[in-house]
Amino acid sequence: MELRDIEIFLALAEELHFGRTAERLHLTPSGVSHAIKKQERRVGKPLFDRTSRSVRLTPAGEQLYQTLRPAYQAIIDGIEGVSAAAEETGGTLTLGTIGAQGLMINDLVERFRKRHPAIELVHRGINPVDPLTPLREGEVDVLHLWLPVREPDITVGPITHTSPIVVIMSGTHPYAERESLSLEDYGDMTFVVPQSQIPASMEEAWQPFRTPSGRLIPRQSSVSSWDDMLKTVSVGPSVIATPAEGARYCRWPNLAYIPVRDAPPVQWAFAWLSSNPNPLIRTLAAAVDETDQDETDHAEA
Numbered sequence: 654m655e656l657r658d659i660e661i662f663l664a665l666a667e668e669l670h671f672g673r674t675a676e677r678l679h680l681t682p683s684g685v686s687h688a689i690k691k692q693e694r695r696v697g698k699p700l701f702d703r704t705s706r707s708v709r710l711t712p713a714g715e716q717l718y719q720t721l722r723p724a725y726q727a728i729i730d731g732i733e734g735v736s737a738a739a740e741e742t743g744g745t746l747t748l749g750t751i752g753a754q755g756l757m758i759n760d761l762v763e764r765f766r767k768r769h770p771a772i773e774l775v776h777r778g779i780n781p782v783d784p785l786t787p788l789r790e791g792e793v794d795v796l797h798l799w800l801p802v803r804e805p806d807i808t809v810g811p812i813t814h815t816s817p818i819v820v821i822m823s824g825t826h827p828y829a830e831r832e833s834l835s836l837e838d839y840g841d842m843t844f845v846v847p848q849s850q851i852p853a854s855m856e857e858a859w860q861p862f863r864t865p866s867g868r869l870i871p872r873q874s875s876v877s878s879w880d881d882m883l884k885t886v887s888v889g890p891s892v893i894a895t896p897a898e899g900a901r902y903c904r905w906p907n908l909a910y911i912p913v914r915d916a917p918p919v920q921w922a923f924a925w926l927s928s929n930p931n932p933l934i935r936t937l938a939a940a941v942d943e944t945d946q947d948e949t950d951h952a953e954a
Contacts, residue, residue, distance in 0.1 A: 655927065655928070656725075656728065656927055656928070657688075657805065657806070657808060657927035658688055658691070658692055659721055659725050660678065660725070660808075660927075661674070661678060661680070661685055661688045661689065661692075662688075662689065662692055662700065662717070662718075662721065663718065663721060663722060663725055664677055664678055665685060665689060665701065665708070666710055666714065666718045669707070669708045669709065669710075670708060671685050671686060671708065678809070679800060679801065679802065679803070679809035679922070680803050681801075681803055681854075684803050684805070688805065689701065696713065696717070698711070698713040699711050699713065699714070700713060700714035700717060701714055744771070744772050744773070744931075744932075744933050745772070745773045745774075745775060745933075746772060746773070746774050746775070746794050746795065746931065746933040746934065746936075746937060747775040747777060747792070747793045747794045747795075748762070748774060748775065748776050748777065748793065748794070748795055748796075748797065748937070749777045749778070749779040749784075749787055749788070749792070749793035749795070749796045749797065750776065750777075750778065750779060750796075750797045751778070751779050751780075751781045751784060751797065751798075751799075752778070752781060752879065752898075752899060752902075752903060753896070753898040753899055753901065753902040753903060754797055754816075754896070754898065754921060755776065755778070755797070756898070756902060757813070757814055757816075757898055757921070758797060758813050758814070758921075761813065761940055761941065762774065762776070764940060765936075765937055765940040768940070769936065772933055772936070774937075777792070777793055779793070779796065780877075780878055780879065781847075781879055782847040782848065782849055782851075782876065782877055782878055782879060782881075782882070783847065783848075783849035783851075783877070784796060784798060784851070785804070785807075785851070785852075786849065788807070788924070788925070788926060789806075789926065794925060794929060794931050794933070794934055795923050795924065795925040795934050795937060795938075796923070796924050796925070797813070797921060797922070797923055797924075798855075798921065798922065798923075798924045799816075799855065799858055799859075799896075799919050799920065799921055800812070800855075800858070800919070800920040800921070800922055801854050801855065801858065802852075802855065802922075802924050803852065803854055804852065806926060806927055806928065807924050807925065807926060807927065808924065808925055808926075808927045809922050809923075809924045810922050810923040810924065810925075810938035810941065811922060811923070811938060811941040812920050812921065812922045812941075813921050813922060813923070813941055814920075814921055815918035815919060815920050815921070816896035816897055816898060816918055816919050816921065817896070817897040817912060817913075817916075817918050818859065818894055818895070818896065818897065818912070818913045818916040818918070818919060819894070819895060819896075819897050819899070819900050819910045819911060819912050819913065820834055820842070820892050820893070820894050820895075820910075820911050820913060821883070821886055821892060821893050821894075821895055821899070821900070821908050821909070821910055822842075822886060822889070822892040822908065822909050822911065823886060823887055823888065823889035823890070823907070823908065823909070824907050824908060824909050825889060826889055826890060826892065826909065828841075828842070828909075828911065829909035829911070830909075831911055832911075832912075833911060833912050833913065833914040834911050834912070834913050834914070835913065835914060835915050836861065836864055836865050836913065836915050836916055837864045837865055837866060837868075839860070839861065839864050839870045840864040840866075840868035840869070840870055840871075842870075842871070842890075842892045843871040843872065843873055843874075843890060843891050843892065844860045844870060844871065844872050844873075844891065844892055844893060844894070845872075845873070845874045845875075845876055845882050845885050845886060845891045845892070845893045846860075846872045846873070846874070846875050846876075847875070847876065847877070848875045848876060848877045849877070858919050859893075859894040859895065859919065860872075860893075860894045873891060874891045883905060883908070886908060887905065887907055887908055894913070894916075896919060897910075897912065923937060923938050923941070925938075
């Protein structure tokens with residue numbers, strides 16, 4: 654059983670609710686259900702009794718929980734112990750960030766470097782059109798990604814911040830003079846799409862497949878890099894949706910950047926392969942909570 658599978662089982666055993674478990678682990682309820690069914694097939698017995706009103710551990714599930722809980726905690730304690738040792742003796746952690754989002758977490762990264770001076774933090778830029786490949790091929794230890802990330806082999810850490818959404822289009826586009834757009838307007842535009850196999854849930858965070866009324870949102874002009882996206886958009890008529898920080902830090906003079914008034918902000922978080930043994934990953938993820946605590950302490954002072 655993979656460590657991520659154990660984490661899902663333990664979380665459901667504690668929450669006894671698929672929705673809360675999914676929220677806690679940044680998964681979907683169906684993803685949690687799939688993982689539990691896979692574990693039950695492996696064990697050969699039901700681990701949970703499920704009804705429309707409740708979720709309860711079966712005797713086999715209770716036995717497995719009592720066995721796995723201390724073992725899992727021992728693994729986590731071991732990782733944290735190695736991480737603490739690495740902080741003293743040094744180590745290398747490679748972080749991948751996307752465009753302007755590296756600037757958005759600059760304070761957090763600098764705080765991490767000051768608190769852990771023995772750790773070498775290598776910072777790399779990642780192509781937003783193909784963000785998961787560098788992680789899966791071992792080019793980086795941890796990515797700073799937009800959510801949702803619901804991949805079974807990837808663990809998601811705490812949220813760092815959120816980004817409003819803007820649509821980038823040619824300055825000659827019929828909507829370029831608008832003060833704002835709505836999600837329903839997406840049905841009247843054609844969006845550029847990435848060539849890589851970005852999970853649909855991640856693509857939909859920026860560019861839904863249908864408008865709120867159910868209209869299909871046109872897509873074309875598949876590209877392989879951020880520069881190609883902007884070049885394609887600059888000659889029209891295609892558009893792209895992107896975080897507002899892209900407009901702030903990477904503005905092209907011949908493009909229009911129109912905010913989307915009813916689009917929910919996109920969340921960002923650190924993410925890493927669940928199988929990656931580098932203990933420094935959790936040290937970086939913990940820095941998010943440390944930053945939140947520092948801000949709380951400062952506000953109370």
